[in-house]
Amino acid sequence: MTAPSNELLASSLGEMLEEAAFIFTEPQDQPPPFQGKAVEARIGYQGPHTGELRLVADAGLAATLAANLLGEEEGDATQGKAGDAIGELLNMFVGVWVVKLFGEQSRCKLGVPKVRELPAAEAGAPVKGAACAAHLIEEEGRRIDVSLTLTGGS
């Protein structure tokens, strides 16, 4: 068992963004505020502990992510897929996350991502009661946050 930490969240999400979408990010402790709209996804898991992961991305970055997942240039084909992309990214992330924490043999129940749009102010507010959190910035300065809230268990 590995304990969840800010660093583990940051490095795991960074790896995932490169592997799945060829997007390169760096962690930043004091990120710039979100500009305009953001997209949020949440997913729960139950294992040795119960937790909820939350991903919040700049809406523009989410659109780029959708395009990269699909291997398309941003445009008609990727229009309206930003929410789906963030949801799916989190879905992939939670699978990798629980293995990092609990190992390959453990049994976890994973949830289904819930996605919504957020105004910038709400997106950037720190998550109350989060056990750990990380902010990543991509090359154009667009931001993606990940945080973990423990909701039960050890």
Add this chain to the structure above:
Amino acid sequence: MSYAILVVDDSSIVRTMVKKSIAMAGLPVGKVFEAANGKEALEVLGKNWIDIVFADLNMPEMNGTELVEKMSQDSMLVSTPVVIVSSEQSQAKIDELKAKGIRAYIKKPFRPEGFRDVVAEVLGPAQAKGGQP
């Protein structure tokens, strides 16, 4: 010959990614069907001949595990190969699904080569054309 495939995932992005990867694997694809959950998948399976199913696990309405169980109880569908494509990484879960009859398991995030190997395994090596992309 070409194969009729069914791709089951609640994310339309993933359905597209799966279809692309299957094409990259070199599988001669005929008709492609899509479903957003297990229930929709069963409807498609009831009405069409499907050669191979690629399905996610965690979906609303009916998840992948239930889909596999339902298919194994149906004499028409019991021999249709199912490949699970999911972000669940746990070996225990994979072993359990294999015991339920799934033919292969691909972990997300996946690479196109993962599909090539699986297609070779499930449909015979001649179908995964390494030499001719």
Add this chain to the structure above:
Amino acid sequence: MQPALFQRFCKLAYDKAGIALKPGKEALVTARVSKRVRALQLGDAGDYLDYLEEEDDGEELQTFLDVISTHFTNFFREPDHLDELARALRGWMAAGQRRFRFWSAASSSGEEPWSMAMTVASQPGADRTDWKILATDIATHTLAAARKGHYAADRVAPVPRALAQRYLERIPDPAGEEPDRFGVVDELRSHVVFQPLNLTQPPFPMKGPFDVIFCRNVFIYFDQPTRQRVVQAMEGLLRPGGIYILGHTETLNGIRTGLKMARPSVFVKAGGEGQ
């Protein structure tokens, strides 16, 4: 410029970017610095140095590094390296590999990564693979031009005709005053990602692995210990069987590395065939 002042500029360039300015570059540095002094309306080169050392956002530092380092590059420069890329790619595709990651590590104004992209895209079957190119450079202004991918006619002249027809489009000047320019087509754009990166400061944020790394004509800026660090870090990001390419005039002489020379300027990482 006073030797002591020149020394301080050298030290700054080295500390911040690992750029080792050779003695004899005084004239170049003096000329380029004086332009910045005028642009910023400062008194002299000494003021400029103070400005660089005191500014906290590092913006002028980027400009300084930009103006003192040269970005010379060309489309299809050293074209045998692009043939090498094409040959390797065809071999890997035939072996069943379907995902490819390439890196242009000092991409300058983009001619190198776009040449790579044209080469890869034009291989039969490549449209049914998942391929991407990462293009990095320390100079952010140059990188912005690279991403934009618009070039004057004489710049794109070296592009082989068939590739130019397929992958470049004419962009008329909206005012109709300037000559037409040429831009890379959208089909290539989704495959190339531009990212600022200082090569002298490994570890790099990428996890890799890459199939091919182009690291051409950037060693000139580095001294031997820096080269050692850079090569070591890049070797770690190359997959076994992957290919490492230097400029024609460059070597790995005196560098400890597991990379094996296949022919001058082309190196291979030992291990696996294909994926």
